[in-house]
Amino acid sequence: HKTGIEVMVDGAHSFAHLDFKIPDLGADYFATSLHKWLYAPIGSGMLYVKKEKIKTIYPLFAAADDPLKDDIRKFESLGTRPFFIEQAIGKAVEFYDMIGGERKFKRLHYLKNYWMEKVKALPGVRFNTSMDPKWGGAIGNIAFEGKKPGELDAFLMEKYKIHTTTVVWENISGVRITPNVYTTIKNLDVLVEGIKAYAAK
Structure with missing residues (x-):
């Protein structure tokens, strides 16, 4: 302006x-x-x-x-x-x-941070999104050093029936994982199990 x-x-x-x-x-x-x-x-x-x-x-x-x-x-x-x-x-x-907008945002941010907290210490893991609420809500993007993001995407769908989205664009390379208000903690525990299983391969 x-x-x-x-x-x-x-x-x-x-x-x-x-x-x-x-x-x-x-x-x-x-x-x-x-x-x-x-x-x-x-x-x-x-x-x-x-x-x-x-x-x-x-x-x-x-x-x-x-x-x-x-x-x-x-x-x-x-x-x-x-x-x-x-x-x-x-x-x-x-x-x-x-x-309500504030309540919805808090729920979405909580769900994202729930799964990210549980996998952030895995060897080679890298997040392309922040866990700080100033920088985002539900959308998380994860990658593993030395591995193609499409492999994690395919693994989660094939073994756990979890749909994610591969993002390879400019300097971002990872898998987008997006819980929603209806996502349960049980759902996210299955996601965490899948990510840990992939990391252990």
């Missing part, structure tokens, strides 16, 4: 995961999927545009009247689409509100 550059945030893994208010970020635009952490159906998403920026942005599809009006609804001219997806968003918001 200091240099006149507008700011857009890709909030796919932050919205309804970290406890914050979008306007507090100071961004001009904020876009997110809603299925990851709000638990709305796949195919749902949200675009936030600062009020004063709405009139300067053309909609992707031609609006019925003035494309430069300051009504955010002009971006909803999408033609025929499955309305049941949009209708389900309200229920997802109700569920989120029932839990």
